[in-house]
Amino acid sequence: MDFNLSPDEEAFRQEVRTFLAENLGEGERDMATIAGFQKKVREKRWVGFSWPKEYGGGGGSIMEQVILKEEMAKAKAPPLGTCFMGLAWVGPAIIEYGTPEQKKKFIPDILDGAYQWCTGYSEPASGSDLASLSCRCEREGDTYVVNGQKIWTSIAMWSNWIILLVRTQTEVKSKHDGITCLLVPMDTKGITVRPIKNMAGGAIFAEVFFDDVRVPVENRLGEEGQGWGVTVSALAHERSSIAEVHGLSRILDDVKDLARRCRKNGRPAAENAGIRRRIARAEMRIEAMRLNGLRFLTKQLRGEKLGSETSINKLHRAELEVELGELALEIQGSRGPLWQGSDVVPDDGRWQRYALSWPEVVIGGGTPNIQKNIIAERVLGLPKD
Ligand SMILES: Cc1cc2nc3c(=O)[nH]c(=O)nc-3n(C[C@H](O)[C@H](O)[C@H](O)COP(=O)(O)OP(=O)(O)OC[C@H]3O[C@@H](n4cnc5c(N)ncnc54)[C@H](O)[C@@H]3O)c2cc1C
The missing domain is CATH 1.10.540.10 (Acyl-CoA dehydrogenase/oxidase, N-terminal domain)
Structure with a gap:
């Protein structure tokens, strides 16, 4: 290029x-x-x-x-x-599939950050295999009636609206059919939100229960039974992962700085051969991500759509962020297991919090196993799992 x-x-x-x-x-x-x-x-x-x-x-x-x-x-x-999920996928999905009324009603608010959206996709028995979802939805005239449960719904407690996937048809040839996408106000009667505490002590996601929740048909996004297409196309709006590389490089720079400040066996950790090898490996991985990012960008500039190949950088990023968190704790030696508030923990516990936040990048948006399956089957053309 x-x-x-x-x-x-x-x-x-x-x-x-x-x-x-x-x-x-x-x-x-x-x-x-x-x-x-x-x-x-x-x-x-x-x-x-x-x-x-x-x-x-x-x-x-x-x-x-x-x-x-x-x-x-x-x-x-x-x-x-400030409307994170609205900007990431709800807005693009509304622009592509919404009615003129939906666009007028929602898009300006998303751009202004007037309120938050949350995403009701995952269920207790449907995560990686999302298309197997079973949250029930029946039509009664101009109203849909929803019964079922969602889980891991990030920021449900602070959201005014939810983009919800429900099953409107159970007798289907493929599990991807019969799914419908609804836009639902979170204060609708029959919705109960129960926060879940994560291992870092915070509660940013929740279980959401739907008990005879009535949603007007005009709140449907896209056609009835075509909700899978709505969900998949929102992901296609992901443009480029090059900026991610800069973010990771900055984290690695801070890890190097930490290694200069902390001591291991009486010498700066930055002089330890094992630590140096891991830093070098992370540096090479970031460079590989950057080159992949340029490859993807070239494809986009030629007007081609990105497909399964983006899973390569998603996998790199997930593994790299876990490695950088573990490395930062290793560099701190016996101070690694301490928590913020302690006088001796470096950077007020920033690295402890970082090391515990991996599920966000590792599990959210598809686990590494799923990315590996995608790369094996759709990029390398290997036989199906
Ligand atoms: C921080 C965070 C925020 C989230 N926010 C939201 C949200 O806002 N809205 C929402 O709907 N969901 C959200 N999720 C849920 C997330 O999308 C799911 O956790 C994810 O899709 C995995 O599903 P699961 O938890 O059911 O795990 P499972 O699908 O049950 O997976 C369990 C394990 O089995 C492995 N596995 C599963 N299938 C295969 C396979 N075919 N081959 C090989 N290995 C396999 C997985 O890799 C994993 O290790 C969030 C999750 C996290 C961690």
Whole structure:
């Protein structure tokens, strides 16, 4: 691929750099700075940067999006916009499948971060094999009636709306048929949210129960029975993983800095052969991810859609983040098992929290086993599992 940016793209990079320097600065950022930043990026239409302009998005090109994400990652900027799941997949799904009324009702609120969305896909018996989901939904005239349970629903406690997958048909040829996508207000009668505590002590996800929950048919996203297509297409909006590499590089830089500050056997941990080997391995893995990212970008710039190959970087990222967390604790030696609040734990327990947060990147969005199956079957063409 051509690594040189066009003069317009180079000018855009400069614009982003200047904006970030003027509006974020270096070091600690207080709430007022972040709030001001969010207001300004919305005005610049950098929230929903790749969404069509007619819906309030930025209409940005793939290359501009890569530049924006790269500069944001380098500046350790907060995410663009505050409605995380709305921006990641609910909005793109509504833009593709929503009625004009749904677009008018939801898209501006998602861009403004007016409230949060949560995602009701997983069930106790349907995670990796999501299409086997069984949350029941029957139609009564102009209303759907939902009965069943969802689990691991992140931020359900603070969300106003849920994007929900339900089964409207049980007699189907393929389990991917007969699934319907609904957009449901979380304060609807019959919805109960029960938070689940995670192993780091926080409660960010929940079980959500549906007991005769009545949803107007106009809240259906896409056609009845075609909800699987709605879900899958939202994922296709994932653009490029190059910015992720910058984020990982920064974490690795901080791990190297930690290794210089901590001592192992009376010498800086950075001089320990085992630690050095693991740092070098992480560095090589990040470089492999960067090169893969450029490969994906080349494909997108040629107008081709990305497919199963993105699982390669997802797998790299999952394994790398676990490794970096473990390495950071190993570097701290006997202080590794301590928790924030202790006088001797480095960086106020940042690495302990990081090391316990792996399920987010490892399990969310498909486990490493599932990524390996995808790579084996669909990228390498090996026989089916
Ligand atoms: C932090 C976090 C946030 C989440 N947020 C949400 C959310 O907001 N909304 C939502 O709907 N869900 C959410 N999830 C759920 C997540 O999508 C599921 O946990 C994930 O899909 C795995 O499903 P499962 O937990 O049922 O595990 P299972 O599917 O039961 O997997 C258990 C183990 O078996 C392995 N396995 C399963 N199938 C195969 C196979 N065919 N071949 C080889 N190995 C296999 C898996 O790799 C795993 O190790 C979240 C999960 C986490 C950890």
